[in-house]
Amino acid sequence: MNWVGAVVQGVLVGGWYALAACGLSLTFGIMRLVNIAHGDLAVCGAYLTLVLSSALGLPVGYTLPLVLPIAFAIGVALHLLLFGRALRGGPLAPVLVTFGLSVMIENLLVAGLSADPRSLDAGRLALAGVRVTAFGSVITLSWLRIAGFLTALAVLGGLHLLLARTSFGRLVRATSDDLDTARLVGVRVRPVFATVAGIAVATAALAGVFLGMTATFDPYAGGLSLIFAFEAVVIGGLGSLWGTLLGGVTIGLVQQLAAQWDVQYTVLAVHLLFFAVLAVRPQGFFPASEPEAA
Amino acid sequence: MIEVDALDVHYGDFQALFGVSLSLARGRALALAGANGAGKTTLLRALMGAHLPSAGTVRYEGADVTALPPHDRVRRGIAMVPEGRRLFPSLTAEENIKVGAVRAASPDWPLARIYDFLPLAATVRDRRASALSGGERQAVAIARALASGPRLLLLDEISLGLAPGVVEQVYEVVRGLRESGATLLIVEQDLDRALGACDDVVCLLEGRVALTSETAAASREDVVAAYFGTEGPHS
Amino acid sequence: MTAGTGGGAVTAGTAAEGRFAVRRWSRTASVAAAGSVVAVAALAGVPYYAGTSAEQPLVTLFCLVALASLWNLMAGFAGLTSFGQQAYLGAGAYALYAAASMGLDPFAAIPLAAAAAGVLSLPVSFAVLRLSGGHFAVATWVLAEILRLAVTLAPSAGGNTGVSLPGVSGYDALLRQALTYWWALAVAVCSVAGVYALARSRFGLDARAVHSDPVAAASAGVAVGRTRRWAYCLSAFGTGAVGAVLFANTLYTQPGSVFGVQHSVAMMFMVVIGGIGTIEGPILGALVFFALQQALSGYGPWYLVLLGAAGIAITLFAPRGLWGSLAAPRGWSLFPIGHHISGTS
Numbered sequence: 001m002n003w004v005g006a007v008v009q010g011v012l013v014g015g016w017y018a019l020a021a022c023g024l025s026l027t028f029g030i031m032r033l034v035n036i037a038h039g040d041l042a043v044c045g046a047y048l049t050l051v052l053s054s055a056l057g058l059p060v061g062y063t064l065p066l067v068l069p070i071a072f073a074i075g076v077a078l079h080l081l082l083f084g085r086a087l088r089g090g091p092l093a094p095v096l097v098t099f100g101l102s103v104m105i106e107n108l109l110v111a112g113l114s115a116d117p118r119s120l121d122a123g124r125l126a127l128a129g130v131r132v133t134a135f136g137s138v139i140t141l142s143w144l145r146i147a148g149f150l151t152a153l154a155v156l157g158g159l160h161l162l163l164a165r166t167s168f169g170r171l172v173r174a175t176s177d178d179l180d181t182a183r184l185v186g187v188r189v190r191p192v193f194a195t196v197a198g199i200a201v202a203t204a205a206l207a208g209v210f211l212g213m214t215a216t217f218d219p220y221a222g223g224l225s226l227i228f229a230f231e232a233v234v235i236g237g238l239g240s241l242w243g244t245l246l247g248g249v250t251i252g253l254v255q256q257l258a259a260q261w262d263v264q265y266t267v268l269a270v271h272l273l274f275f276a277v278l279a280v281r282p283q284g285f286f287p288a289s290e291p292e293a294a
Numbered sequence: 295m296i297e298v299d300a301l302d303v304h305y306g307d308f309q310a311l312f313g314v315s316l317s318l319a320r321g322r323a324l325a326l327a328g329a330n331g332a333g334k335t336t337l338l339r340a341l342m343g344a345h346l347p348s349a350g351t352v353r354y355e356g357a358d359v360t361a362l363p364p365h366d367r368v369r370r371g372i373a374m375v376p377e378g379r380r381l382f383p384s385l386t387a388e389e390n391i392k393v394g395a396v397r398a399a400s401p402d403w404p405l406a407r408i409y410d411f412l413p414l415a416a417t418v419r420d421r422r423a424s425a426l427s428g429g430e431r432q433a434v435a436i437a438r439a440l441a442s443g444p445r446l447l448l449l450d451e452i453s454l455g456l457a458p459g460v461v462e463q464v465y466e467v468v469r470g471l472r473e474s475g476a477t478l479l480i481v482e483q484d485l486d487r488a489l490g491a492c493d494d495v496v497c498l499l500e501g502r503v504a505l506t507s508e509t510a511a512a513s514r515e516d517v518v519a520a521y522f523g524t525e526g527p528h529s
Numbered sequence: 530m531t532a533g534t535g536g537g538a539v540t541a542g543t544a545a546e547g548r549f550a551v552r553r554w555s556r557t558a559s560v561a562a563a564g565s566v567v568a569v570a571a572l573a574g575v576p577y578y579a580g581t582s583a584e585q586p587l588v589t590l591f592c593l594v595a596l597a598s599l600w601n602l603m604a605g606f607a608g609l610t611s612f613g614q615q616a617y618l619g620a621g622a623y624a625l626y627a628a629a630s631m632g633l634d635p636f637a638a639i640p641l642a643a644a645a646a647g648v649l650s651l652p653v654s655f656a657v658l659r660l661s662g663g664h665f666a667v668a669t670w671v672l673a674e675i676l677r678l679a680v681t682l683a684p685s686a687g688g689n690t691g692v693s694l695p696g697v698s699g700y701d702a703l704l705r706q707a708l709t710y711w712w713a714l715a716v717a718v719c720s721v722a723g724v725y726a727l728a729r730s731r732f733g734l735d736a737r738a739v740h741s742d743p744v745a746a747a748s749a750g751v752a753v754g755r756t757r758r759w760a761y762c763l764s765a766f767g768t769g770a771v772g773a774v775l776f777a778n779t780l781y782t783q784p785g786s787v788f789g790v791q792h793s794v795a796m797m798f799m800v801v802i803g804g805i806g807t808i809e810g811p812i813l814g815a816l817v818f819f820a821l822q823q824a825l826s827g828y829g830p831w832y833l834v835l836l837g838a839a840g841i842a843i844t845l846f847a848p849r850g851l852w853g854s855l856a857a858p859r860g861w862s863l864f865p866i867g868h869h870i871s872g873t874s
Binding site: 028033034035036082085086089090091092093094095096097098099100101102103104106107108110111223224226227230231234238264265267268271272274275278279282 | 604608610612655656657659660662663664666667668670671672674675678679682790793794797801805829830831833834836837838839840841844845848
């Protein structure tokens with residue numbers, strides 16, 4: 001590995017962090033909900049894919065048309081059953097409820113599918129790579145990483161268009177601006193929030209699928225996924241989707257550059273960067289310039 | 295059009311309205327007067343369904359709507375222009391208006407007619423609400439309420455914080471609304487304006503109705519007495 | 530366990546001409562305070578008449594009571610939900626290791642270990658208190674992860690395999706266990722009494738104001754940031770003491786377990802189920818948690834699924850917790866912290 005390669009890999013890996021983080025950013029920006037179980041829901045996406053692809057005998061990629069709608073439905077159901085109530089239950093309730101949910105998910109996965117590490121078989125995508133020559137050095141990039149980065153870009157771009165251009169997005173932005181007035185002028189808030197929760201869980205599940213294809217996962221992997229996603233959101237600036245992408249890329253870069261020095265220090269370097277940002281620039285590097293979600 | 299009967303509203307342990315009753319017939323305009331904290335905004339929010347009453351009923355066009363959520367009332371034809379305009383700051387003026395258009399196609403007030411009626415809203419349609427002046431915001435807030443095609447409009451503190459010339463324009467709009475056949479319930483601090491623009495007046499004092507009258511039948515002194523809770527000349 | 534400030538009845542006899550009185554104390558509270566003193570005295574004697582088989586579970590219970598009270602100091606009084614108190618649990622344990630390695634008596638060094646955790650929390654508070662709600666919770670969790678990784682990567686701190694407590698070989702086993710027991714009891718009593726004294730003081734009033742509405746509290750002149758910082762740092766100090774006592778009890782600590790988020794799960798569960806924002810609630814919650822742990826830990830993951838579900842259900846449907854649901858309708862208050870106005874004539 002070389003420095004140029006580390007930067008390119010860092011950017012590509014950063015795409016995954018952004019994908020894992022965008023749902024967290026979305027639910028906080030719009031509903032003021034910090035979903036502590038977000039990382040666990042991502043891991044659920046990986047397990048769901050594992051179970052479906054082995055039960056149906058399909059490659060991982062072909063299960064996505066099933067996994068994503070199921071994840072969306074889970075998000076909607078969670079909002080209708082838990083999040084909506086929690087948001088009305090005072091300032092501590094959302095944190096406590098989603099933390100309880102996180103504990104439940106992790107241990108249900110242990111009980112049902114054991115704590116053994118698993119991974120998803122990405123097939124040819126995992127093995128194939130492309131060699132690029134840049135700045136006089138040869139870099140090998142895996143197609144899987146490239147696909148992950150492009151998927152993240154597509155998801156963030158799609159979310160941006162959804163929020164900025166559609167009538168649904170208009171209702172979302174209005175509700176996010178001023179919940180009380182949105183109700184007064186006749187917006188039905190519950191379906192709007194439930195849809196947002198569904199989208200957030202679907203993006204988390206997609207991030208989980210890429211996690212499963214590039215690394216191993218176990219039922220407790222959700223905690224670290226949440227922390228990384230959260231760090232991307234805070235470093236990028238709360239409430240800004242494009243900030244979240246840049247926050248994710250920043251994490252990817254720091255991780256890959258730290259790995260040049262010593263692989264053991266990659267995670268620690270990211271956490272320390274997060275604390276440094278919090279101490280020096282708590283609004284993040286790319287905060288939303290206006291109170292809007294996109 | 296709307297009949298309110300013995301409405302009690304609580305905020306936790308605090309009671310804001312005590313047995314408030316009033317009625318408003320189709321096509322008429324009612325001025326709701328009262329000092330700060332008398333319960334005017336609370337009453338409007340209760341009529342809108344944003345705050346459910348602990349006792350009493352609200353009937354609209356003959357149906358009991360007391361427990362309906364706000365979006366159902368908007369679909370039935372009640373709309374509100376809240377105090378302080380309360381536009382969605384990150385949306386453009388036109389997006390704000392479209393958020394109000396919850397009934398997919400409002401036959402009464404399509405966007406073109408709204409812009410016709412409120413030219414000021416048309417000129418700022420592509421600007422962000424946070425960048426608008428007070429008068430422009432009021433025009434957009436009224437446009438947003440009209441977009442749902444209301445038959446009953448609740449207007450809260452429509453002239454508060456606006457320059458005198460702008461207030462004149464707002465009341466021009468109110469007259470236009472009356473001519474269009476809308477039923478209006480107007481909260482207004484400026485008594486003379488309120489009495490001049492409306493057919494009926496209800497005065498709230500510390501959460502209770504202190505006066506109900508036709509504006510033509512009530513002297514200014516009666517209303518002022520009810521407003522401040524002092525002994526009126528006729529009581 | 531007496532009140533920190535303002536016992537007795539203070540008559541507010543200005544405009545109301547003595548028709549109302551502000552009560553901060555009650556007969557029940559006097560009985561409860563006397564009962565607590567007797568109970569603590571009885572518990573202090575356990576090593577003399579009950580022996581080690583009774584000591585071991587009680588050490589665990591005392592540590593749970595202390596952890597729950599300290600978590601409640603933040604969540605119940607300052608509106609801060611931390612998922613990272615395990616950072617200070619570990620900081621206390623490893624500070625004790627460092628002190629004992631330098632030749633200090635491990636039992637005498639427990640206050641030092643607590644102080645080390647408290648000192649660490651001060652600079653940290655300036656970073657994490659920039660966030661609130663769920664963001665604060667995750668940020669504190671990141672701190673615990675940083676400490677875990679730092680210890681894991683430091684061979685001098687034992688790395689991933691952990692360390693044994695040095696300097697205890699000179700102690701007779703019975704005396705060592707009795708000392709650990711008394712330390713655990715002392716930490717629990719000091720945590721509960723300390724939180725109680727704070728809750729009744731000006732700090733408690735400020736903290737409850739901050740909890741219910743930070744913006745309004747700030748406009749009424751409450752120093753929101755300072756109140757939150759005190760709650761966070763004092764809680765870290767106490768949690769550090771618990772970490773040191775647990776280390777002295779097991780004689781062994783490992784970064785993977787002491788810095789684990791399951792400690793925060795336990796703290797949250799105890800406070801939520803017992804009754805957030807009361808003195809009695811966390812104690813009751815610790816007892817319930819201890820009993821469940823004894824009865825159900827054999828069920829492994831299902832036990833934790835149940836804990837999570839119970840935490841959610843109580844937060845949503847009985848947010849006052851067990852103590853609040855039992856006591857509030859009956860007007861019970863063993864350890865009153867509020868101001869009660871009553872007519873006197």
